[in-house]
Amino acid sequence: MTNYYCLVAGLPDLSLEDGKLNYTVANFKSEIYPELSEKDRKLIDLFYLKFDNANLLKLLKDKEAVTDSEGNYSQDELLTLISAVREGDAPDKKYPSYLYEFITAYLALSAEEFYRAEDMLSAYYYAYAMNCGNQFISSWFEFNLNINNILAALAARKYKMDVSQVVVGNxxxxxxxxxxxxxxxxxxxxxxxxxxxxxxxxxxxxxxxxKKIDLLKWNWMEDAVFFNYFTVERIFVFLLKLEMIGRWISMDKEKGSELFRQIIDKLKDEVQIPAEFR
Structure with missing residues (x-):
């Protein structure tokens, strides 16, 4: 069993210089991810799959497109996956099943339907993630799906659009x-x-x-993992917060810096062993 107390306690000290993070989700993937069990790596993969989703959409439109390196799969791997689906090859189990399902659906779209591709992929992704078997992570993805759908539906109503066309998921x-x-x-x-x-x-x-949306998510995470001390859920939340802080810094350096220091102070508190574990 992975010793999550050691992992959390052993996370590097994060510091802020010139308004930039010197520790990123890419660092996490190379330094912390290998220490996780195979089962828990699959859960962490769910976070990084959003980068694969974005890369996949780019490559379906242009196989020479420049892709992000933060996902689980390289550009060559995603191109191989696309080719396999085109050729009708049996699915390679190293890829999540929803990627096969989406590519198959994408290839069946008419030119007039390509605008639906991103929403289609989101629907497949959320359904896959919510079926991961981990209560917290499943709830996290459902929470995000609900937020996105509610905001999209409210905007559609405001601009007299068809709400049913902007809602994702079943x-x-x-x-x-x-x-x-x-x-x-x-x-x-x-x-x-x-x-x-x-x-x-x-x-x-x-x-x-x-910012308000992120703060709502932040508070939800805080409440949801309150009793999870040294678990994969706590590691997952650290990763989510790390990405969120980076986004805040890019939007507002001063506010982002303040929130960044708060997360570091809180992390230091969290690595103290709770009384019931002593």
């Missing part, structure tokens, strides 16, 4: 958003965070709205 919440005419899509009683999302959607300034 969950009960997705279906309610897609079909309900109620102000709150019937979600106020079901989702405690609906009203906060509604207020966020009314913020006109885009950077401020993005």
């Amino acid at each position: 969950t009960d919440v997705s279906e309610m958003i897609r079909t309900s005419n109620a102000r709150d899509f019937g979600l106020t009683e079901m989702l405690e965070y609906f009203e906060p999302i509604l207020r966020i959607s009314e913020i006109e300034e885009l950077v401020e709205r993005e």
Whole structure:
């Protein structure tokens, strides 16, 4: 069994210089990821798959496209995957099943339907991640799916668009958003965070709205892993926060720096062994 206390306690001291992170999700992948069990690496892979998703969309449009190196798969691996699906080869189990499903669906699209590709891939990705077998990580992806769908639906209503065309996924919440005419899509009683999302959607300034969304996610993570001390969930959250801090710094150096120092201080507190483990 992986000793997560040692991993968390052994994370490098993160420092901030010139408004930039000197430790990134790429560093995490090369330094911490190899120490995880195979089972837990598959859970962490779910985070990095979003980079593969973006790369895959680029390569389906242009096989010479420049891709991001932070994903789980190289450009050559993704091109091999695309070729295998085109040729009808049996799936290679090293790739998540949803990638095969998406590429198959993508290749069947008409030119007029290509605009749907990103939403299609998101639907496959979220469904796959929510079926990962880890309660926290599954809930995290469902939480993000709900936020994205609610914000997209509210924007669609504002601009008199068809809400059903912007909603992703086949969950009960997705279906309610897609079909309900109620102000709150019937979600106020079901989702405690609906009203906060509604207020966020009314913020006109885009950077401020993005910050509020991230803070909502931050608070959700804090609550969700409160009793997870030295587990893969805690490692997953550290990774999510690391990426989030980088985004804050790029949006607002001063605010990002402040929040970055907060996460480091909190991390130092978290590596103290809780009383019940002594």
